[in-house]
Amino acid sequence: MPRNKMSSVRTVISSVASDRVITKFTPAFHPDGTPYSKVNFHPKVKTACSENRTGRVGLKITKAVLVGDVAVGKTCLVNRFCHDVFDRDYKATIGVDFEVEKFSVLSIPITLQIWDTAGQERFKCIAASYYRGAQIVIVAFDLTNEESLHHTDQWMEEACASADQPVKFLLGTKKDLLSPSSYSDVEVRALKQAKKLQAEFWATSSKSGENVTDFFFRAICLSFDDTLLKELEVDTVASKQIGTIKVQKSSSDLYEKRKSNQLKCCS
Amino acid sequence: MGDKTLETEDIPRSVINEDEPINKSLTMLPWDRFSNWIHCACVVTFDLELGQAMELIYPGHIKLTDKEKMNICYLSFPDSNSGCMGDTQFHFRIRQCPGRKPLVRAHSQYNRDCPVTLQLDDAHYYGFVYFRQTKDRSIRRGYFQKSVVLITKLPFIALFNQVISIIAPEYFDNGEPSLEAACHDIDQWPLPVPGDTLNLPIMGSVIQVRLSCRSDKLIGSVPPKYSQTHSIPAHSILPSIHEVDIYSSFLSILPHVQLLWELVLIGEPIVVMASSPTITCNTVQALVNMIAPLKFCSDFRPYFTIHDSEFREYTTKTQAPPPVILGVTNPFFAKTLQHWPHIIRIGEMGPLGSSPKLANKVKKAAALKTLDSNPGVYTRYKSFLTKDKAILKRLMKGSQLKRPVEAQNAILRRHLLELTHSFMIPLERYITSLMPLQRNISPHKGPPKLRPFETEKFIETLEQSGPQLTSGIKGDWEALYRRFFRSPNFEGWYYQRQKEVNQKLQLLHLEALSNANLSEWIADKEEVQIIDLILKIKDKLNFATHNHGLVGKESVSRLQKQLEDIVSTLPDDLQSVIKT
Numbered sequence: 001m002p003r004n005k006m007s008s009v010r011t012v013i014s015s016v017a018s019d020r021v022i023t024k025f026t027p028a029f030h031p032d033g034t035p036y037s038k039v040n041f042h043p044k045v046k047t048a049c050s051e052n053r054t055g056r057v058g059l060k061i062t063k064a065v066l067v068g069d070v071a072v073g074k075t076c077l078v079n080r081f082c083h084d085v086f087d088r089d090y091k092a093t094i095g096v097d098f099e100v101e102k103f104s105v106l107s108i109p110i111t112l113q114i115w116d117t118a119g120q121e122r123f124k125c126i127a128a129s130y131y132r133g134a135q136i137v138i139v140a141f142d143l144t145n146e147e148s149l150h151h152t153d154q155w156m157e158e159a160c161a162s163a164d165q166p167v168k169f170l171l172g173t174k175k176d177l178l179s180p181s182s183y184s185d186v187e188v189r190a191l192k193q194a195k196k197l198q199a200e201f202w203a204t205s206s207k208s209g210e211n212v213t214d215f216f217f218r219a220i221c222l223s224f225d226d227t228l229l230k231e232l233e234v235d236t237v238a239s240k241q242i243g244t245i246k247v248q249k250s251s252s253d254l255y256e257k258r259k260s261n262q263l264k265c266c267s
Numbered sequence: 268m269g270d271k272t273l274e275t276e277d278i279p280r281s282v283i284n285e286d287e288p289i290n291k292s293l294t295m296l297p298w299d300r301f302s303n304w305i306h307c308a309c310v311v312t313f314d315l316e317l318g319q320a321m322e323l324i325y326p327g328h329i330k331l332t333d334k335e336k337m338n339i340c341y342l343s344f345p346d347s348n349s350g351c352m353g354d355t356q357f358h359f360r361i362r363q364c365p366g367r368k369p370l371v372r373a374h375s376q377y378n379r380d381c382p383v384t385l386q387l388d389d390a391h392y393y394g395f396v397y398f399r400q401t402k403d404r405s406i407r408r409g410y411f412q413k414s415v416v417l418i419t420k421l422p423f424i425a426l427f428n429q430v431i432s433i434i435a436p437e438y439f440d441n442g443e444p445s446l447e448a449a450c451h452d453i454d455q456w457p458l459p460v461p462g463d464t465l466n467l468p469i470m471g472s473v474i475q476v477r478l479s480c481r482s483d484k485l486i487g488s489v490p491p492k493y494s495q496t497h498s499i500p501a502h503s504i505l506p507s508i509h510e511v512d513i514y515s516s517f518l519s520i521l522p523h524v525q526l527l528w529e530l531v532l533i534g535e536p537i538v539v540m541a542s543s544p545t546i547t548c549n550t551v552q553a554l555v556n557m558i559a560p561l562k563f564c565s566d567f568r569p570y571f572t573i574h575d576s577e578f579r580e581y582t583t584k585t586q587a588p589p590p591v592i593l594g595v596t597n598p599f600f601a602k603t604l605q606h607w608p609h610i611i612r613i614g615e616m617g618p619l620g621s622s623p624k625l626a627n628k629v630k631k632a633a634a635l636k637t638l639d640s641n642p643g644v645y646t647r648y649k650s651f652l653t654k655d656k657a658i659l660k661r662l663m664k665g666s667q668l669k670r671p672v673e674a675q676n677a678i679l680r681r682h683l684l685e686l687t688h689s690f691m692i693p694l695e696r697y698i699t700s701l702m703p704l705q706r707n708i709s710p711h712k713g714p715p716k717l718r719p720f721e722t723e724k725f726i727e728t729l730e731q732s733g734p735q736l737t738s739g740i741k742g743d744w745e746a747l748y749r750r751f752f753r754s755p756n757f758e759g760w761y762y763q764r765q766k767e768v769n770q771k772l773q774l775l776h777l778e779a780l781s782n783a784n785l786s787e788w789i790a791d792k793e794e795v796q797i798i799d800l801i802l803k804i805k806d807k808l809n810f811a812t813h814n815h816g817l818v819g820k821e822s823v824s825r826l827q828k829q830l831e832d833i834v835s836t837l838p839d840d841l842q843s844v845i846k847t
Contacts, residue, residue: 094447095444095447095448095449095451095452096448096451096471097451097455098455113468113473115468115471122444123444123448125441126437126441126444126445126448129437129471130448130470130471132471132472
């Protein structure tokens, strides 16, 4: 029995690509550009992971939504990270694209859903359903386009309205197009905006790949630490009633789900 | 609007999923993956001048014939003035107009590996409807009446009900972009591969579902394997892709469940009458599913209206009623179909868990004259088997104890499954006895065939190894079998078995041929015989390419070698003839 468990854990880990294994807490991009002061995983989280006490509800899922003006390079960012490609041909996203990446954080498998939304006005009306329950909100803007930075206020507000106390990022794209000096000009304004949005600032280039992986790792670390801490708190309260049975929780979830579906159908 | 946004250049590069080799192929076009799941989405509105009218078909390049459009329009709305205020969900099934392209590759592959009961049918479409009817002062006549419909060949009742319940409200709130986005989500779905657990992103959430496959164990529901190794997270897990709530559907007629099982098994014409299409479609679907794992082989219409293009065909009084199951709501049918031998009348479904008011007695069909007849089963049919009272007691007790509907469903489904199994096992056993022996497979003769099914011979086996071995239910099983043999369900089952067995025999024969020492055999043969052999081998190789994946690569290459060797022994002129 214990052997079985071991082997199943191992397959999970081995199914995560070696470049998706996170063992250290990725630092912020800019020390002044973040509301998140964490520099390491919370001790409780570390202990829980090392004792393998994290599997209360099965697989860990993190939902990220990526929003921002038309053509700031949202899909390019995702393609660079997920497929390590850069396609300079611009094609507009219809509605929303969906990508999934598997990680291992402190040996715990975790899956990141990336919902890459369309920037067009005509899709704004449906956006709320895509934002629902997001734990990571990424508002992207084009570092070479001042206007797109101005619009981040509205994007952030809209995305956070439906999200679930998310970790917030302000992400500048197309860094490769700027000279170092013009970049520093933009950075000053971006840092100010990040402070206003209470979001963490990143500057990336999907063309060169600069900071793309670090950014997603940082997002995963912050969200993982956050979610797990919350869960561990709930656990200490809930365990008094339900004990430490892991399987039961998920099966009762399944039942609840079914029940609510059925009520919907019959009405 | 839909047409405008659908030009190919506007469609972004599809995201390639590494897990699906087929999707990697360059021939994958935008909407290909969408078409693996859904034919199209439609919006049907009620136009004060025209009546039901197709407002939108999405994606815009999808073509429906006028007849299909008309059927979809009528079936997407309630057929009678029975209220249906607010939101109503149901599904229907229509005939596809002839002359369509054959099944797409993904669908034939799916059909090969899925349980026969879940095979998609070349000739029919399902439509999943979400109808909204609300008061709206801004509209003339004061009502908003519109439906969003998904048209598909896949019989995934539970899945598409769930999907339409997500898509339609979004559409009503936000209009066309939401439909566009939803269809784009579906265009990212992986292939429907039996046995796979799939994660289907739709409008910001993910539906996780497992597709049943033919090798699933039949007795007992398969516990879905949501293994830890599964990569994509799920926000909602559907326990079954196709099952409907049979317990609630049959609640008011529960004492007659076994009688209904017999009627469905022997393919009797049945009409289900209720006040709403939601009720009829669930009941009809529950009836059809009753005899699983046996496939119901006649037509069935979960919701059927007087406007349906098959209305005349199915309601004519000049012929006996066809062996189909219809679900109807229009009171007009009570008169039109009063000559039908079996009528099921379902009342309003009570709140879940409420104790059912049971229609205990079977009523004579003639009693159904008035429109407001009581719920019940109206038939003159006498069951061949005696009623299993234990299962009823168990379900009634469960209902009193407020046992969850899921558990009640599982009990009822298991009971029906065991009943069907008890009925089918003697038939399966008999079929096995019709198999030719291994030693009859000779490379020098044609492949042996399954021996013909002889009713009397089969009946003779019943005494020794009939259903009494696995079922405690008494009754005239023999007569039930005899009725069954005249039904489309038997025909369908027998055809399927024949196909499987003959395919298996072809395979064994091919194997034997590839292993035989043919050059020795042809040494003393006439040229005609050798040519005959060559043709036979070519035939086999043809079979192998058509049944790709079934035949081992080694046998094929061995056979190819055999063919070359034999051809090379022929005179040159003949060789060139053979090769062309």
